[in-house]
Amino acid sequence: MNEEKTVSKPGLKVAFIGSECYPFVKTGGLGDVMYALPKALLEQNCEVRVFVPRYKCIPWKYQEKMVYRGEFNMQLCSDGRAFYVGIMEYIWNGVVYDFIDNQEFFSNGNPYTTLWDDVAKYCLFSKACLSALNYLEWIPDIIHCHDWQAALVPVYLRTLFSNTPVAAAKSVLTIHNLRFQGIHDIGHMKYWTGLPDYVFNEENLKQGYSNANMFKGGLAFADMITTVSDTYSKEIQTPFYGERLDGHLRYHNKKLYGIVNGIDVEQWNTATDERLAQKYDSTNVLEGKKANKVALQKELGLDEDPDKFVIGLISRLTDQKGLDLVNAILPNLIDGNTQVVVLGTGDPQYENSFRYYESAYKGSVCSNIMYDENRAHQIYAGSDALLVPSLFEPCGLTQLIAMRYGTVPIVRETGGLKDTVIPYNRYTNDGNGFTFDRYETGLLLDAINRAKTLYFTNRWCWDEMVQRDMAKDVSWDASAVQYCQLYRKLKPLKEEE
Numbered sequence: 373m374n375e376e377k378t379v380s381k382p383g384l385k386v387a388f389i390g391s392e393c394y395p396f397v398k399t400g401g402l403g404d405v406m407y408a409l410p411k412a413l414l415e416q417n418c419e420v421r422v423f424v425p426r427y428k429c430i431p432w433k434y435q436e437k438m439v440y441r442g443e444f445n446m447q448l449c450s451d452g453r454a455f456y457v458g459i460m461e462y463i464w465n466g467v468v469y470d471f472i473d474n475q476e477f478f479s480n481g482n483p484y485t486t487l488w489d490d491v492a493k494y495c496l497f498s499k500a501c502l503s504a505l506n507y508l509e510w511i512p513d514i515i516h517c518h519d520w521q522a523a524l525v526p527v528y529l530r531t532l533f534s535n536t537p538v539a540a541a542k543s544v545l546t547i548h549n550l551r552f553q554g555i556h557d558i559g560h561m562k563y564w565t566g567l568p569d570y571v572f573n574e575e576n577l578k579q580g581y582s583n584a585n586m587f588k589g590g591l592a593f594a595d596m597i598t599t600v601s602d603t604y605s606k607e608i609q610t611p612f613y614g615e616r617l618d619g620h621l622r623y624h625n626k627k628l629y630g631i632v633n634g635i636d637v638e639q640w641n642t643a644t645d646e647r648l649a650q651k652y653d654s655t656n657v658l659e660g661k662k663a664n665k666v667a668l669q670k671e672l673g674l675d676e677d678p679d680k681f682v683i684g685l686i687s688r689l690t691d692q693k694g695l696d697l698v699n700a701i702l703p704n705l706i707d708g709n710t711q712v713v714v715l716g717t718g719d720p721q722y723e724n725s726f727r728y729y730e731s732a733y734k735g736s737v738c739s740n741i742m743y744d745e746n747r748a749h750q751i752y753a754g755s756d757a758l759l760v761p762s763l764f765e766p767c768g769l770t771q772l773i774a775m776r777y778g779t780v781p782i783v784r785e786t787g788g789l790k791d792t793v794i795p796y797n798r799y800t801n802d803g804n805g806f807t808f809d810r811y812e813t814g815l816l817l818d819a820i821n822r823a824k825t826l827y828f829t830n831r832w833c834w835d836e837m838v839q840r841d842m843a844k845d846v847s848w849d850a851s852a853v854q855y856c857q858l859y860r861k862l863k864p865l866k867e868e869e
Contacts, residue, residue: 383417384859385510386410387541389501389525390518391494393422393469396430397483401633401769402518402548405600408636410467412852421510423501425493426460426471428479438462438471446503448496450566457500459508470508472500490521491556491586495564498524505538513863516544516855520554523590524565527577530593531567542862545594547587549766550608550615551692554586555579561586579616588620595862597621597628598855600767601788605630613764629858632791633767634848640752640776642842647749654842657778658835661753668754672738674711681827682711683820684755684779686748686770689718689726689741694761694784699725700813705820706733709828713751715740752777757823761808761816765789771805775841780834781805782819792846796826801833804841 392398393406410420426438438460447454458473472478477493484490502525505511515538517525526543533539558572561584572578577589591597599605607613609622621628638644642660643653649667652660662678669676683705687693699722705712714726714737726739740747752758758774760783767788771781775792783789785807796803806823808815827834 383419384514384856384863385419385512386413386421386514386516386859387501387505387510387512388420388422388516388518389498389522390422390424391497391521392483393424396424396434396469396471397427399483401767404636404769405546405548405633406518408634408848409852409855411465411636412634412848413855414466415849416852416856418856420466421468421470421512423470423472423504425478425483425497426458426473427483428475429481429483430471434462441470442507443473444503444507446496446500448499448564448566450563455496457496457503459504470504472497472504474500487554487556488560491554491560492564494521494554494586495524495561498522499528499532499566501525502528502533502536502538505541506533506536509537511537512541514544514859515541516546517590517594518546519548520552520587520590523554523587524567525590526593526595527565527567527571527589531571542595542859543593544596544598544858544862545590547591547597547599547604547608547766550587550599550613550617553588553615553617555583557582558584585617588617591617591620591624595627596858597624598858599628599630601632601791602630603790604764604766604787607764607787630791631851631854631858632788633769633772634851635769635772635776635846637776637847640773642753642777645749645753647746648753649750652753652778654778654839657838657842661756661778661838664750664753665756666754668713668750669711671750672713672740673735674713674738675735680709680711681757681824682713682755683757683759683782684713684715684751684774685759686715686751687718687760689716689722691719692763692765693718694763694811694816695719695722697761697811697813697816698759701817701820702729702737703733704817706736710736710824712737713740713755714738715743715747715751717741717743752779755779756827757782757806757820759820760784760789762786762789763811768792772846775804775844776846778838778842780823780837780841782823783807784811784816785809796822796837798826798833801836802840804837804844 392403441459443458577584579585650663730739765787793805795807808819
């Protein structure tokens with residue numbers, strides 16, 4: 373099989389540029405994508421390098437294995453101010469990770485601090501990545517940039533780097549979450565980018581009267597734009613989801629594509645997951661989930677009863693995630709047959725309300741106001757259903773992980789949730805979850821009640837859905853093929869290849 377892969381067609385050289393990457397540094401789904409998609413692209417015969425800042429918070433066990441690849445001084449600011457740039461390299465599972473080193477910018481404890489500092493930090497990072505590619509003499513076919521922190525890369529590529537070797541590359545910019553855009557006043561942005569004045573116009577970086585928007589500029593200059601689900605690619609062209617860039621995206625919609633994310637199926641594998649009370653696969657999922665449910669109930673101080681319906685909620689506790697809906701209906705869920713397990717941190721109002729519900733419904737509600745990877749795995753395995761009622765959700769990974777663990781998702785039909793969860797049809801007995809459309813508490817409660825009704829009155833159909841969910845391909849394989857197809861639109865195979 374490997375031989376066929378090698379001779380089938382020449383591979384593409386792809387540089388990934390983003391602000392975080394698991395396992396080195398991760399605050400959200402972007403870190404997972406920066407790790408998992410390059411791995412999947414290797415299977416498509418691509419050669420991949422990943423560029424990430426060398427933050428001080430990267431664990432020492434990775435830092436001590438980094439290899440020095442060189443350094444240079446790079447002019448950055450409009451007044452000619454230059455900065456040191458070092459390149460430290462780490463190779464893991466066939467992927468080359470290049471860390472951009474500058475202690476002045478990356479020595480804080482967290483990757484993200486204040487917008488004032490972050491704008492300067494990611495101006496340096498974006499320009500340094502292109503300079504590093506030239507320095508290393510590794511010229512990719514595709515430069516794949518992620519979110520606003522890397523959005524200036526396509527702008528630099530077609531302006532200050534237009535007469536350098538790296539200009540041969542084509543750029544792809546992926547929108548993971550349009551809500552965060554890197555907006556600051558034009559004066560601050562002009563100084564730190566050192567970009568020519570002509571890019572600070574309405575068509576490119578300028579936003580409003582006095583601001584510049586890094587994401588807006590990147591979207592204008594990128595050769596191709598992708599986002600993390602087909603539905604989200606359409607939603608962001610509307611005023612409700614477009615975060616004031618809907619008109620800009622409609623203008624550029626001919627180069628806008630949606631490809632749903634996958635998950636790392638090695639990391640999320642019930643057959644090998646050491647965190648579970650009992651490992652299981654699709655052949656013994658019913659017994660396995662029952663054992664994990666009882667273990668979860670015991671661990672969290674819930675009433676121990678395998679016949680109760682356990683609803684999991686693993687989320688940032690914010691309005692975006694639909695927590696106002698959950699907060700409003702949670703008392704309606706507690707009927708003696710239902711338990712709710714919450715895991716996450718976020719807005720104090722939600723943290724406090726879920727603490728209250730745990731106190732008020734002892735034995736039926738457990739609120740884990742923290743994030744713990746072990747606990748997350750246990751909740752995925754021990755819950756019957758997972759709640760994802762988001763106001764908007766570009767892709768969402770929790771519903772994919774839930775299906776992988778045989779846990780039925782209950783989701784709102786938005787973004788990647790709509791693309792990955794097919795609503796259950798009781799007449800045909802197909803589908804892989806329960807959904808609702810409008811953002812209303814009554815519709816969320818109705819979706820949960822439909823799930824509970826099936827669970828308690830027709831367990832045979834419920835169990836079939838659990839097995840369908842476990843059989844669903846939620847890996848990165850299909851997505852990686854789609855990305856390669858898009859890359860080839862920008863870099864077609866030459867006839868002699």
